[in-house]
Amino acid sequence: xxKKEDKANRRVCKNSSxxxxxxxxxxxxxxxxxxxxxxxxxxxxxxxxxWVMCAINVSGLGKALYLYRSDYDGQYPTADKWCxxxxxxxxxxxxxxxxxxxxxxxxxxxxxxxxxxxGKKYSEVPxxxxxxxxxxxxxxxxxxxxxxxxxNHKGEGCNILFNDMxxxxxxxxxxxxxxxxxxxxDSESIx
Numbered sequence: 011x012x013k014k015e016d017k018a019n020r021r022v023c024k025n026s027s028x029x030x031x032x033x034x035x036x037x038x039x040x041x042x043x044x045x046x047x048x049x050x051x052x053x054x055x056x057x058x059x060x061w062v063m064c065a066i067n068v069s070g071l072g073k074a075l076y077l078y079r080s081d082y083d084g085q086y087p088t089a090d091k092w093c094x095x096x097x098x099x100x101x102x103x104x105x106x107x108x109x110x111x112x113x114x115x116x117x118x119x120x121x122x123x124x125x126x127x128x129g130k131k132y133s134e135v136p137x138x139x140x141x142x143x144x145x146x147x148x149x150x151x152x153x154x155x156x157x158x159x160x161x162n163h164k165g166e167g168c169n170i171l172f173n174d175m176x177x178x179x180x181x182x183x184x185x186x187x188x189x190x191x192x193x194x195x196d197s198e199s200i201x
Contacts, residue, residue: 124152165182
């Protein structure tokens with residue numbers, strides 16, 4: 011073997027060692043995340059933080075809203091009976107409307123529908139608009155920031171479902187940044 015071939019072979023060995031090391035590192039990192047996720051979901055509901063259980067409820071309500079709008083030409087339920095429609099349409103259980111951190115009882119809802127979204131078509135609403143949010147207890151509630159509460163989670167924040175179906179625990183200091191209303195397009199504002 012000449013010096014060039016020997017040097018090339020060492021470089022290939024060095025690069026393949028790096029590739030194996032990188033692959034092992036990626037596998038270890040992914041395994042850690044999977045393990046943490048499995049630990050979190052395997053905790054009994056009493057061991058999970060309230061906001062996690064609440065986020066699971068909000069996510070379920072989001073899926074029910076998605077199914078509803080899929081069958082109704084992309085339109086969200088009307089404001090006056092959105093909870094009733096989700097219970098009858100998608101067989102949501104009344105306990106799925108209750109955040110464990112709230113004072114709501116079965117038959118009440120810890121969540122409200124954004125009044126600016128009710129009855130609208132999905133395609134008319136930007137993805138970052140609030141769709142569902144944590145609120146004071148009630149049933150078929152619609153409203154806006156005036157109903158929003160962080161009390162369910164010790165004032166730290168609340169779970170929000172956005173129109174793009176993403177659920178986020180929004181910290182209290184970021185609540186003022188939430189978008190509630192559908193902004194008019196430039197062409198609509200010129201008259």
